Amino acid sequence: MTEQEDFLRQFLRCEADLRALVGAVVRDVHVREDVYQEIALTLWQHFDRYDPSRPFGAWARGVAAKKLLERFSGDRRLPLVLSPDAILKLVEAADRSESQPAPGFEALEHCLGKLPEKSRRLLTLRYSQAQPLAAIAAEFRATQTAVYQALSRLRRRLRDCMQQYLAAHGGV
């Protein structure tokens, strides 16, 4: 396996975690994507510094956090949602979660399959079509607050379901 293939394989395994970290602290969707790409490049450029005896995910998140802080420190136009201290706490939380298998796409698919059609439609509008709450509310003839609360409930329900699936099936 070449160095590139090794990198890509490990990188893709922690892609969702890196996107989650960026998503937690950068508000603008387009800036998020730019930052994510910058982090990917930085990781590749510094891949020779990665110690294979340590988890790749932890190393990658550490580099990502540093990159986020570097890029956004003092940039008033694109402020980070969280302070440097909170970002580091979030990275620590991610490191703690890595000690146990994390639910992945198979668990998510399973749990989405258990949802009623209406719930899946709501999630599709929100995540697949990136519809604003107002548009979703109009489609469901509901208030935006109702949509917000429904989405919150659905996310919690999915999280719990995925944890249960994980407990029953192992890390998938």
Added chain:
Amino acid sequence: MLDDRSEDLIQRHLEHLATAADLAELDRLVSERSEVADALWEAVRVDTLLTLHLQGIVSAETPAAGLKPYGVQWRRLVWAIAATAAVLLVAPILWWSLQGPTGKVARDAVPSVRHGVPGYGVTGHPVVSGAVEVEGTRATRVLDDAPLRVVGDRPAVIELAGGTRAELAVSTAAVIRPPDNRSRQVLELLEGGGRFRVPRQADRPFRIETCSGSVTTLGTDFEVNLWSTEGKGDQDMSFRSMFVLAVAVVTGMVHVEVPGQTLVLSAGSQKVFGAEPEKQKDPGKWLPSGDMLGFTGKGGEPFALERSVPGVAGALELTSEQKQKIGAAAAETIQSEKVRAAVVLAKLNPNATQLQKEEAQKLVAEARGKLRQLVGTILTDEQKKLVADINTAAEQARREVSESAQAEQAPDKHDEPATKRWRKEVHQRMDALMQKRIVAMLNPAQQAAFEQAAAAQAAAEKAPKGQLKEQDKTKQLDAVKQTDAVKRPDKDKQPDKAKQPDKAKQPDKAKQPDKAKQPDKVKQPDKAKQPDKVKQADKLP
């Protein structure tokens, strides 16, 4: 169990509804309480998984991101066994009854499995749309290792192993190589290019090999083009390589390996390889071209005057230091990567849009302006005066010959060969008069330098051009010709444009990222308009 307030703050944050005060509170809670940090991490992770999954970027079938694909591997194994059994039963019948000498087989043939990768090694890769020829004969499927060429007036879509779809431009020549223990599929691109949509598969890279370098990915949407530079060089751009490799990434990332360079390209970026300027091995012997030094042609445009008056740049008696500085100024301006990439795309890409061409022209004009400024600081006043005098003399000579030519009886414009001969003769007269006038204004030392430069230029022009390049290219051209063996036996006699895709018929969108598939910007809900009362929550899940 997390308290309601923390949970609400996290959910507000996910929906972009959190106010500055909310965020400050969340920030404090995350910093002070690890359970809030844990809950936030879990929530953003689920949110990200939902986004990736529901936008179709990643699924359980295309493992990534912390996924341990035990279940997926099992399903694949079952599928692979079934597919292999089907192939064993059906393939011999199909093979003898349907396969022609060109690898043409029926559309409903069953995919095979090789090195664990579902592929089409036995039955051929289906041509989903467009027209493809193998050894000069139209094929609806293409076998591994068979040289193919896209014909017709629209791109051809071919399905490759592992769900990869290759949309190849017209005139593209390529060979699909079978999966091996490292790659799910290798496409050997001989000429042309296209867009490749590669489903993510973390343990099987997809690779495109070209004579100029390779592009590897585990899953993404990208474009690769290999353009021939033959006959495309001019004053604005000369090429060191016979092929230029252009890579543009729409989503995800790819690795590019070219001689002496390995790099990662991410979504939205594009890069051109092989368009580097000629390297000057001996700066002492190198002479900048006339357009860099301020010589002008018809209409006062920058012009490589040595084309008309060989050795003219030598008359300036540039020092080695000046040559080096001018070389550096050119590298910084008209030979910069950005300018060259833009010019390459405009010149070589048969699908270049008018906007791209205009942008390239603008970039070149700006770079030339900057170069003129820099060269102005490098040349001495005497040299600048000599450049101006030479320009005046050349312009005067041009005008005189042009006026006398207008007074002559020009051949009938419908007699093309005669018109061509006459124009050539006028140009020769023009060049001769320019040379005479320029030499007349030079002092003995300048004349000697002029003659020396002219002799060097003549020697360089006599030398076999690109001998080394031809050697490098032989294998590649042989392979391209192989794909034309039956279809175009007289390829060499055909005009160059025959191998270029019909620009007018190429859809522009093939080159552009598919915006429709890009996630739309998530709009912030108008918080002011949000009613507080939950009147109809029961209607929602």
